Amino acid sequence: MSDVTYYVALPFLTDEDGSPVAGAAEECQTSAAALRRAEILAHGAGHIGAIAFSRSGDPMTGEFGDAKLLRKFGNVPEDLSAL
Numbered sequence: 878m879s880d881v882t883y884y885v886a887l888p889f890l891t892d893e894d895g896s897p898v899a900g901a902a903e904e905c906q907t908s909a910a911a912l913r914r915a916e917i918l919a920h921g922a923g924h925i926g927a928i929a930f931s932r933s934g935d936p937m938t939g940e941f942g943d944a945k946l947l948r949k950f951g952n953v954p955e956d957l958s959a960l
Contacts (some may be wrong), residue, residue, distance in 0.1 A: 882933040885944075886914035888924045889953050897925060897954050905929075912948055919950035926951025 884907060888900035903918070905911040908931060915929035927950045934941025946957065 880933050880935055882931050884908050884911035884929070884931050884947075886911050886918055886927060886929050888915075888918040888921060888927040889951070890923055891925055897952070900924065908947055915948065916950050924951070926953040928953055928957070 884905045885902050886905055887902045889897045890900050892898045900918075903914055905914055908929070911929040911931070915927040918924055919927040929947040929950075930944045931947060932941050932944045944957075
């Protein structure tokens with residue numbers, strides 16, 4: 878099977894200590910859809926921001942490349958490597 882690209886919108890919230898935490902990721906059909914969804918999520922109740930990203934790989938082998946940030950919206954952590 879060839880590589881597949883997934884597009885994702887990921888909101889951020891704050892925990893009880895006020896630290897940013899990732900919310901539930903939402904898979905989208907296209908990069909444009911992920912950008913639109915992330916922008917909407919960034920303004921959602923309780924959300925402080927959101928990102929849109931893509932990730933490509935082979936689902937049959939489970940091998941995927943690093944995520945590629947498409948855009949940040951709102952207040953999201955600078956270091957996203959821990960996600």
